[in-house]
Amino acid sequence: xxxxxxxxxxxTVSEGASLELRCNYSYGATPYLFxxxxxxxxxxxxxxxxxSGDTLVQGIKxxxxxxxxxxxxxxLRKPSVHWSDAAEYFCAVGGQLTGGGNKLTFGTGTQLKxxx
Amino acid sequence: xxxxxxxxxxxxxVTGKKLTVTCSQNMNHEYMSWYRQDPGLGLRQIYxxxxxxxxxxxxxxxxxxxxxxxxxxxxxxLESPSPNQTSLYFCASRIQGRGAMNSPLHFGxxxxxxxx
Numbered sequence: 671x672x673x674x675x676x677x678x679x680x681x682t683v684s685e686g687a688s689l690e691l692r693c694n695y696s697y698g699a700t701p702y703l704f705x706x707x708x709x710x711x712x713x714x715x716x717x718x719x720x721x722s723g724d725t726l727v728q729g730i731k732x733x734x735x736x737x738x739x740x741x742x743x744x745x746l747r748k749p750s751v752h753w754s755d756a757a758e759y760f761c762a763v764g765g766q767l768t769g770g771g772n773k774l775t776f777g778t779g780t781q782l783k784x785x786x
Numbered sequence: 787x788x789x790x791x792x793x794x795x796x797x798x799x800v801t802g803k804k805l806t807v808t809c810s811q812n813m814n815h816e817y818m819s820w821y822r823q824d825p826g827l828g829l830r831q832i833y834x835x836x837x838x839x840x841x842x843x844x845x846x847x848x849x850x851x852x853x854x855x856x857x858x859x860x861x862x863x864l865e866s867p868s869p870n871q872t873s874l875y876f877c878a879s880r881i882q883g884r885g886a887m888n889s890p891l892h893f894g895x896x897x898x899x900x901x902x
Contacts, residue, residue: 712895713876713878713893713894713895714876714891715893716890716891719888719890721888760828773834774831774891776821776828776829778826778827
């Protein structure tokens, strides 16, 4: 069965500091990997995705993520965090093995707080 | 504007009183899905639909029903709500078929349900 682990429930960083949010996945084949962001009172918005090719993927809002197959990881990074990045971040995995519906499995989320 | 619209945004009800949460999308997407979000558990899939008249159970379907009579609408029905269904609910849609896994899920803004 596929699964996603986000080991950090809460992270606090200072504005301007770098950020790394961790994501580890379990999947029986080449996965499709996603990072979504949820701002308060909003639905989830796609930040970036990986399905093949270059293991370093660029997303919106200056975010990037690196797929490391050997570590089963897909960590999200940003060189300099802005106060508006405060939100909850979800990693998700899916793929051709998921059967009907190509289901996405989400992690439990990481709540990011940005100190000014 | 392409969007997924859920109604209502907030709902407070009592145990056993049937309710329906509506979901509508204007992107002509074949795939639609319902998730519930609970603290520490992330998003869990309730039901999904790959096309009109085709629905299937997700990970936590107990106590819920859905229908897909039209492509744009995918209502979530709680026939006899219980307090453990107090949660934040999200509807999502995306294309289905070839390229589906490479396409993002589009989320509604959520429905916060409280069952007393």
